[in-house]
Amino acid sequence: MRLTPEEVDHITLLARLELSPAERERAAGELSQILDYFEQLKQLDTENVEPTEHVLPINNVLRVDETRPCLSLEAVLQNAPEHASGMFQVPRVVEAE
Amino acid sequence: MPLTELTAYQLAQQIKTRKISCREVTNEFLSRIEEVEPRVKAFVTVLPDEARRRADLLDKRLAGGEDIGLLGGVPVAVKDLICTRGIRTTCSSKMLENFVPPYDAHVAERLAVEGAVNIGKANMDEFAMGSSTENSAFFPTRNPWNLNCVPGGSSGGSTAAVAAQEAPLALGSDTGGSIRQPAAYCGCVGLKPTYGLVSRYGLIAFASSLDQIGPIANDVRDSALLLQAIAGYDRRDSTSINRAVPDYLASLTGDVKGLRIGVPKEFFVQGVESYVVDAVRAAIDKLCELGAEAVEVSMPSAEYALATYYIIAPSEASSNLARYDGVQYGLRVAEPGDDIIAMYSKTRAAGFGHEVQHRIMIGTHALSSGFYDAYYLKAQKVRTLIRRDFEKAFSQCDVLATPTAPTVAFEIGSKTNDPFSMKLADVCTIPVNMAGLPAISLPCGFQNNLPIGLQLIGNLLDESTLFRAAHAYEQATEWHKQRAVVEKS
Amino acid sequence: MSKYEIVIGMEVHAELLTESKQFCGCANVAVAPPNTHVCPVCLGFPGSLPVLNEKSVELSLRTVLAFDSKINKHTIFERKNYFYPDLPKAYQISQRLFTLGEGGCVEIDVAGQDGQVQTKRVGLSDVHMEEDTGKSQHGEAIGDPDSSLVDFNRAGIPLLEIVSAPDMRSIEEAESYMATLRQVLLYLEVSDCKMELGRLRFEASVSLRPFGQEEYGTRVEVKNLNSMKAVRDSLRAEIERQTKILDSGGKVQQQTMLWDEASGTTQPMRSKEQAHDYRYFPEPDLVPIEIDNAWLDRVRAAMPELPRARRQRFQTDYGLSAYDAEILTSTRDIASYYEAALENYNNPKTISNWVANELLGRLNAENKDIIASPVRPTQLRDLVKLIDDGTISGKIAKEVFDEMFMEGRDAILIVREKGLGQISDTSEIEAICQRVIEANPKAVEDYKGGKERSFAALVGGVMKETRGRANPALVNELLKKQLS
Numbered sequence A: 001m002r003l004t005p006e007e008v009d010h011i012t013l014l015a016r017l018e019l020s021p022a023e024r025e026r027a028a029g030e031l032s033q034i035l036d037y038f039e040q041l042k043q044l045d046t047e048n049v050e051p052t053e054h055v056l057p058i059n060n061v062l063r064v065d066e067t068r069p070c071l072s073l074e075a076v077l078q079n080a081p082e083h084a085s086g087m088f089q090v091p092r093v094v095e096a097e
Numbered sequence B: 001m002p003l004t005e006l007t008a009y010q011l012a013q014q015i016k017t018r019k020i021s022c023r024e025v026t027n028e029f030l031s032r033i034e035e036v037e038p039r040v041k042a043f044v045t046v047l048p049d050e051a052r053r054r055a056d057l058l059d060k061r062l063a064g065g066e067d068i069g070l071l072g073g074v075p076v077a078v079k080d081l082i083c084t085r086g087i088r089t090t091c092s093s094k095m096l097e098n099f100v101p102p103y104d105a106h107v108a109e110r111l112a113v114e115g116a117v118n119i120g121k122a123n124m125d126e127f128a129m130g131s132s133t134e135n136s137a138f139f140p141t142r143n144p145w146n147l148n149c150v151p152g153g154s155s156g157g158s159t160a161a162v163a164a165q166e167a168p169l170a171l172g173s174d175t176g177g178s179i180r181q182p183a184a185y186c187g188c189v190g191l192k193p194t195y196g197l198v199s200r201y202g203l204i205a206f207a208s209s210l211d212q213i214g215p216i217a218n219d220v221r222d223s224a225l226l227l228q229a230i231a232g233y234d235r236r237d238s239t240s241i242n243r244a245v246p247d248y249l250a251s252l253t254g255d256v257k258g259l260r261i262g263v264p265k266e267f268f269v270q271g272v273e274s275y276v277v278d279a280v281r282a283a284i285d286k287l288c289e290l291g292a293e294a295v296e297v298s299m300p301s302a303e304y305a306l307a308t309y310y311i312i313a314p315s316e317a318s319s320n321l322a323r324y325d326g327v328q329y330g331l332r333v334a335e336p337g338d339d340i341i342a343m344y345s346k347t348r349a350a351g352f353g354h355e356v357q358h359r360i361m362i363g364t365h366a367l368s369s370g371f372y373d374a375y376y377l378k379a380q381k382v383r384t385l386i387r388r389d390f391e392k393a394f395s396q397c398d399v400l401a402t403p404t405a406p407t408v409a410f411e412i413g414s415k416t417n418d419p420f421s422m423k424l425a426d427v428c429t430i431p432v433n434m435a436g437l438p439a440i441s442l443p444c445g446f447q448n449n450l451p452i453g454l455q456l457i458g459n460l461l462d463e464s465t466l467f468r469a470a471h472a473y474e475q476a477t478e479w480h481k482q483r484a485v486v487e488k489s
Numbered sequence C: 001m002s003k004y005e006i007v008i009g010m011e012v013h014a015e016l017l018t019e020s021k022q023f024c025g026c027a028n029v030a031v032a033p034p035n036t037h038v039c040p041v042c043l044g045f046p047g048s049l050p051v052l053n054e055k056s057v058e059l060s061l062r063t064v065l066a067f068d069s070k071i072n073k074h075t076i077f078e079r080k081n082y083f084y085p086d087l088p089k090a091y092q093i094s095q096r097l098f099t100l101g102e103g104g105c106v107e108i109d110v111a112g113q114d115g116q117v118q119t120k121r122v123g124l125s126d127v128h129m130e131e132d133t134g135k136s137q138h139g140e141a142i143g144d145p146d147s148s149l150v151d152f153n154r155a156g157i158p159l160l161e162i163v164s165a166p167d168m169r170s171i172e173e174a175e176s177y178m179a180t181l182r183q184v185l186l187y188l189e190v191s192d193c194k195m196e197l198g199r200l201r202f203e204a205s206v207s208l209r210p211f212g213q214e215e216y217g218t219r220v221e222v223k224n225l226n227s228m229k230a231v232r233d234s235l236r237a238e239i240e241r242q243t244k245i246l247d248s249g250g251k252v253q254q255q256t257m258l259w260d261e262a263s264g265t266t267q268p269m270r271s272k273e274q275a276h277d278y279r280y281f282p283e284p285d286l287v288p289i290e291i292d293n294a295w296l297d298r299v300r301a302a303m304p305e306l307p308r309a310r311r312q313r314f315q316t317d318y319g320l321s322a323y324d325a326e327i328l329t330s331t332r333d334i335a336s337y338y339e340a341a342l343e344n345y346n347n348p349k350t351i352s353n354w355v356a357n358e359l360l361g362r363l364n365a366e367n368k369d370i371i372a373s374p375v376r377p378t379q380l381r382d383l384v385k386l387i388d389d390g391t392i393s394g395k396i397a398k399e400v401f402d403e404m405f406m407e408g409r410d411a412i413l414i415v416r417e418k419g420l421g422q423i424s425d426t427s428e429i430e431a432i433c434q435r436v437i438e439a440n441p442k443a444v445e446d447y448k449g450g451k452e453r454s455f456a457a458l459v460g461g462v463m464k465e466t467r468g469r470a471n472p473a474l475v476n477e478l479l480k481k482q483l484s
Helices: A005-015 A021-043 A073-077 B008-016 B022-040 B048-063 B106-113 B156-163 B180-186 B220-230 B274-289 B300-323 B340-351 B354-367 B373-394 B419-426 B430-435 B463-475 C054-066 C171-187 C228-247 C293-301 C307-318 C322-328 C332-342 C348-365 C377-388 C394-407 C411-417 C426-439 C441-448 C453-465 C472-483
Strands: A087-091 B043-046 B075-079 B117-122 B169-174 B189-192 B212-217 B260-264 B293-297 B399-403 B439-447 B450-458 C004-015 C078-081 C091-094 C105-111 C117-131 C135-138 C147-151 C158-164 C200-210 C220-225 C256-260 C265-268
Touching: A005 A021, A005 B354, A021 B300, A021 B354, A021 B373, A021 B419, A087 B340, B008 B022, B008 B220, B022 B043, B022 B048, B022 B075, B022 B117, B043 B156, B048 B117, B075 B106, B075 B156, B106 B220, B117 B156, B156 B169, B156 B180, B156 B212, B169 B189, B169 B220, B180 B189, B180 B439, B180 B450, B189 B220, B189 B463, B212 B220, B220 B439, B220 B463, B260 B274, B260 B373, B274 B293, B274 B399, B274 B439, B274 B450, B274 B463, B300 B354, B300 B373, B300 B419, B300 B430, B300 C078, B354 B373, B373 B430, B399 B463, B439 B463, B450 B463, C004 C171, C004 C228, C054 C117, C054 C158, C054 C171, C054 C293, C091 C117, C105 C171, C117 C171, C171 C200, C171 C228, C171 C307, C200 C228, C220 C228, C228 C256, C228 C265, C307 C322, C307 C332, C307 C348, C322 C332, C322 C348, C332 C348, C332 C377, C348 C377, C348 C394, C377 C394, C377 C411, C394 C411, C426 C453, C426 C472, C441 C453, C441 C472, C453 C472
Parallel strands: B075 B117, B075 B169, B260 B293, B260 B399, C220 C256
Antiparallel strands: A087 C147, B043 B117, B169 B212, B189 B212, B189 B439, B399 B450, B439 B450, C004 C158, C004 C200, C078 C091, C105 C117, C117 C158, C135 C147, C200 C220, C256 C265
16 A cells, blocks of 8 residues: 555654655655555454553652752753754744734 | 783773773773774774773772772773763764763763773664664664674664674663674674663663663673663663662573573574574574473464564654754754744754654654554554563573574675665564563574574563573583674775 | 524643652742753753652642542553644653543532522543643744744643533633632642743633534634633634624634734634644653552542632531632632631631621732731731620721731730720729719700710710720710719
8 A cells, every 4th residue: 555645745744854756755665665564463353452551560650749950051052053042042933824 | 812802791800909900901992993993883982081081080999999890990882872971972863963961871870880981982773773783874883793794783883892892891772673683793792681670761762662771792791790780770760670680690600400491483484594593493402401491482473573563663763753853952954034844844854864764754654643543552452462472481481592683694785775674684683672571692603704693582570590591501602702803904 | 692602611731839840850930041940851852751740640639639530540641742842852741541530520600690600510521641841932022033932941840731621601601610720729739820920821612503503613722821811802802703704604614723912813823833643652751650549548638628618618617608708718828817717716707707808908908918918817816806805896906907917916915005905994984984974064964854865975975085995885884873
């Protein structure tokens, strides 16, 4: 089953990946191939099988509500591509039409 | 014998008894790196200055009568997805090429406490996605046994460094075989511990429910030594197991009498080369000679592990890697006038290599509305079936013995055009991650002067039995004594 | 009257009153210089991992118990995946399946058709835990039209999201719902509910349908509501917008609108921003929470009484009117003040009058909160005692209260110092009566001649001499005796 160009576009929009037309074509092929490979799982009856979320039965891992030291502002911003006034700077976010 | 040919255990002993200094040891390994690194290319970042400073400090503390820890003075190579404070941590990705973490991973702290010397950050497949280290955004690492071959992956840099004697020990991480498969290809001992035994805090995540950090070493004792240093509870990792760590070195008794070795027939078919099957069967026979007994077991769901893995791991990765968006750290690509979505999409397209993008897309699709039940949920259910197979097997035996990889190391570039056949390299290791079990790979033979790996799989938290069995086999054989000779190119 | 029935649902986000954030040890503070309360975890740095705050689970459980929601004893966190610059990991740790609470309701007071107050139950669909995002400022607001700036201090602050069923049928009901919810959260000490700081936030979903129609109309979500007023105004604007569309035969589109305070209109969100598919899946970095009865008992034991229950109790135990009970339970601090004043002194009615009228009146006039009251509950109680035992009259008591409010001193000290205590000493009053009789022969004569009113003048004379402190009953009695 081959993914349609629309499906690939939807995936790349969700994943925030800008692909060239050639890359998109290649992605469609590769993704379709692996999705076909996944078809084999349909052979297995998992009707009454619980999914595994964790391999170990650990639960209720909680921390006491206490504060701990934070990073210095210098350490916070040291890896930032751009910053201003102690904040991370990004291209403007436009919310309304 | 040159210092670089000693085991980590021997080095630590000799340093402790002041026969050699930390500085000498560090210098020896740094010169070895200088000599072979241009051909092996195991490291993204070598840390000569930091390592020497650290060695001097340890020597001073030792002179002051201090106990400098289990690994006192022993150099360790650290896979470049383990965060090291103030030291660039790249994941072998353009995305994090200049990322300097302001904090240490738990294991980095443990290494420091136990006196290890971080000698460099090891190359890997980008974000640990791959089985050959060819997916590094910087350069491929070569197999010290044959420079035309891959070292395996994703911890190929760590493993090649150990095999080439650039470091006596290394840390790797294993999501679907990324420690064991390169260990097999490079003739090293690689252990993936039980999920939760080693804290993941500071390990840059690929697939959170599968990732585990583990030791890469030249023999079983060194493997146990390094695990001893890094295992244990960490309150910063909610999935960390809170119980006392056993004395692993004490498990190296050499006694395997009565040990039941399960042989799952499903691991000896589909694409496993006959020389691998022969070598692994011979290893099982050897263990039986030493007093163990072999039992046939069956794991019918194991053959679905690969498909399951290629749903679960990319799904988790698509989410784990979403944070690389050019806002707080890492690469940013934007042109004037770009809006935020354009900035994200260009940054991520430029920062991630093809394989990483491919897996992000698989995962995004597998989790998306309308597909979740058919892919992700289904895979999580199959995961339960795989776990049940292992549970059943371990009711009949103490360890399982299988090949680590279906072949020996392949030539660089030979599978890059067929990524799917590359994925088959992990077919024997992936089921183990699905069940969170510990497994060790150790050398059990050679084909064309390339090592073959034996995989022993243990029950949850039963690393001791794995070490005991692996050690007994190793002591009865000579494979681990063979060292790669790095050819002059 | 409109031909459409209004259908409103509410999503509430409350930041919880914890010391630290949901998954890390950074302080949970509302106001601080940018990026000074952040660490690798809440910044989403590679390799960082979350660990859940115990207190935030307890506060969430309180809320779930208060609204009678069904508690999922097995609850898990999931990742909600979407890109936004203020979301550090590009996913929010939240809950979707197995949320902490499901169902339950909020009981609100609404005006019935006959003008009587009625109770209405607004159903809850789910109550779940999550983490807050950072805050961004855009464009002109930061003096750079092409940029946005992001501060992550808020990122990772524990949030409780309470989602209602579409059960509200008017803006008034929505307002009552918000007020009730706020009151309960304050009572439970779950949140400080400071809307102006974004500690409590509302989102509304609105649809219209012709009266009598079963199925709901297309629903529109309205976001960016920073105050109760914004909720009210935006609902009004959105209802008007939808009415116009329907009246003209059009169809309302399902979308998210942003409230624009300046223009007083709702504006559609960019379609690209709406192209969400959150791809929820269980958060592998966190383990399940299993809630047993022992844990719930502990939470219940630590849980404050809820406003409704307290109001009811004030009426039955203290004989207060519904009106007084409502005033005295309007906040937990007022109710606690009242009950502290009642402690060891059983005159609920008089104390209620003093709290509700004098004290709250003065506090309101000075814009002070009751916890900052200069008159402590025990001090107010002692003042009422002085009235009840006849030491001072009610009128004097108001004078004394004024002093107490200004200076924060005990009533008895003020009474003593200013000599305000009631004179009940017979010989002292007799002597004063004598003097007044001697000084007013005309009045005495008139009284004896049958003019009852002159007696009042004589009483007034005594009161004037004693500056009102003479026991009025005693004055009457002694004057009459002396005049007879």
